[in-house]
Amino acid sequence: MTPAPHPEHGAEDLCAAGMQLYERALREGHVSGADAETAPCLVDFGLLHPAVTDLTRLEPLAPAVALHRMLRGTEERIADERRREARLAEAFEPLMRIDGRRSGTEGLSMVGVLSGYDRIGRAIGQAMAESSSEVLTIQPHTGHRLAHVLPAIHTEALARDQDFLDRGGRIRTLYQHTLRNAPSVIARYEQLSGDVEARTLDEVTDRLIVTDRRVAFIPASKDRSVALEIRHPAIVGFLATAFDRLWHLATPMYPQAVQRPTLNGITPRQRAIATLLIEGHTDAAIAERLGMNIRTARVHVAKLAATLGSESRAQLGYLIGRSGLLDQEG
Known part of the structure; x- marks a missing residue:
């Protein structure tokens, strides 16, 4: 009896037979070439490869390595598509201008x-x-x-x-x-x-x-x-x-610099950080939004905590709110 043809699918939709055989290969360290005939997709996707010492055996590729390779391939395809989109947009932009002038919709293509x-x-x-x-x-x-x-x-x-x-x-x-x-x-x-x-x-x-x-x-x-x-x-x-x-x-x-005032020992930059702290942002997010490195952001958070007498992140948020710091005009 001729076996049913193996269904075509992508690596993200690994078939049941392939998943079972791959799991078995990971547990036992290898499977036979005959076993792999029931799930040829594993060899096609590179999840099984011939053993160096015994070509009749197939060894599994580590899942972490397999995932990295597949994701890298996906990223490369996405990058290629973005480059293709940019080239298409660049090629058609002057044509859209011509068509816009002809049809009276030039503003839509500007x-x-x-x-x-x-x-x-x-x-x-x-x-x-x-x-x-x-x-x-x-x-x-x-x-x-x-x-x-x-x-x-x-x-x-x-x-x-x-x-x-x-x-x-x-x-x-x-x-x-x-x-x-x-x-x-x-x-x-x-x-x-x-x-x-x-x-x-x-x-x-x-x-x-x-x-x-x-x-x-x-x-x-x-x-x-x-x-x-x-x-x-x-x-x-x-x-x-x-x-x-x-x-x-x-x-x-x-040409004329205006100095930003410090109020009650709190600098303008620390007030900006306090605002973002109250909103629940992480140190990394604060650093990104205020254009500083994360180490500098953490130094300012520490100085702010010392000025307000805070011993924890949660207490710092409470003390900022109670101090009225954010209600002051700077």
């Missing part, structure tokens, strides 16, 4: 995808060259994620910004408070001349550039290697308004 630091830099440079009055930027703390490209990006941006200022433009930039004394930021304003201002906040949005309130750029990937170029008036207007509201809440840093 969001382009830019891939690669060089292409993003050229697009921003072109937008600034076409601008004459104002550039709004938000520059969050990036840590070390972009250490390999930041020097080149900063050098190019500095020259681009100075050219814009020389043509009578105005630049306003928002940073996080943690960058007020950063050497790279200080050096930037030592080199720029013209109508340029900077302010800081505890938290800012992701990177944003708006030129003449007509074109906006925002990142579309964590490493900033993909960005969106936005020319839709409604979206650009929304982003510019969001910037304006953050700007009015921010503390001046350049």
Whole structure:
């Protein structure tokens, strides 16, 4: 009697026969080649492989190793799909502009995808060259994620910004408070001349550039290697308004720095941390949101606890609430 053909399936839907045989191989250390004929999927997926000392036996691959290999394959496929999406969007973006002008829906296609630091830099440079009055930027703390490209990006941006200022433009930039004394930021304003201002906040949005309130750029990937170029008036207007509201809440840093006051021994940064502690955030989440490393965040938490006389995390939250610290104006 001819055995029924083995059903096709993926590794994530391992058949009952395959699961039973794999479990047995893990318990006993091996199975025979004849046994594997009932579940050929195990060999196909690499879960069973011939023993070095006896080719008639099949030994199991460790589940942790098998899972890692399969997940890595999945991640690679996802990355390939994302690259494919970016290439498709880049290829069709000019075609959508043509179709938009023809059909009267041009505004619906005024969001382009830019891939690669060089292409993003050229697009921003072109937008600034076409601008004459104002550039709004938000520059969050990036840590070390972009250490390999930041020097080149900063050098190019500095020259681009100075050219814009020389043509009578105005630049306003928002940073996080943690960058007020950063050497790279200080050096930037030592080199720029013209109508340029900077302010800081505890938290800012992701990177944003708006030129003449007509074109906006925002990142579309964590490493900033993909960005969106936005020319839709409604979206650009929304982003510019969001910037304006953050700007009015921010503390001046350049050209005239305003010192942020310490109240009752609690620094402004510690007040920001206290707010996030009350909301239940972990030290890692606090560090990420405020643009500092986790060690620095923990030092501030410890100082805050010492100032309020707290002996535990739970007690610290209670003491922060009872102290009225977050009701004080800073």
